[in-house]
Amino acid sequence: MRDYAxxxxxxxxxxxxxxEAVFGRFLRGGGSELRISRNVYSGSDIIDLRLWxxxxxxxxxxxxxxxxxxxxxxxxxxxxxGV
Numbered sequence: 605m606r607d608y609a610x611x612x613x614x615x616x617x618x619x620x621x622x623x624e625a626v627f628g629r630f631l632r633g634g635g636s637e638l639r640i641s642r643n644v645y646s647g648s649d650i651i652d653l654r655l656w657x658x659x660x661x662x663x664x665x666x667x668x669x670x671x672x673x674x675x676x677x678x679x680x681x682x683x684x685x686g687v
Contacts, residue, residue: 624641624642624643624652625641625642625643626639626640626641627640627641627642628640632655634658635657635658636655636656636657636658636663637655637656638653638654638655638656639652639653639654639655639656639662640652640653641654642671648670649670649671650668650669650670650671651668651669651670651671651674652666652667652668652669653666653667653668653669654666654667654668
């Protein structure tokens with residue numbers, strides 16, 4: 605079983621053009637974590653699934669999904685899970 609922590613709406617307003625709400629954290633090796641967050645970035649409403657390093661910095665490893673596409677993406681993930 606994976607180590608999982610769920611945080612409901614943890615606000616992070618460190619950047620002027622980005623407002624973040626963290627919904628989940630999945631701990632990985634070396635102290636890194638997969639973070640699931642909802643952001644408004646440059647006027648776009650997005651969901652971000654991204655690997656964060658133990659020093660609190662995001663990596664380029666991840667995916668950003670427009671909020672309008674989330675239901676379709678979840679449907680595809682469920683289909684893949686059942687394969």
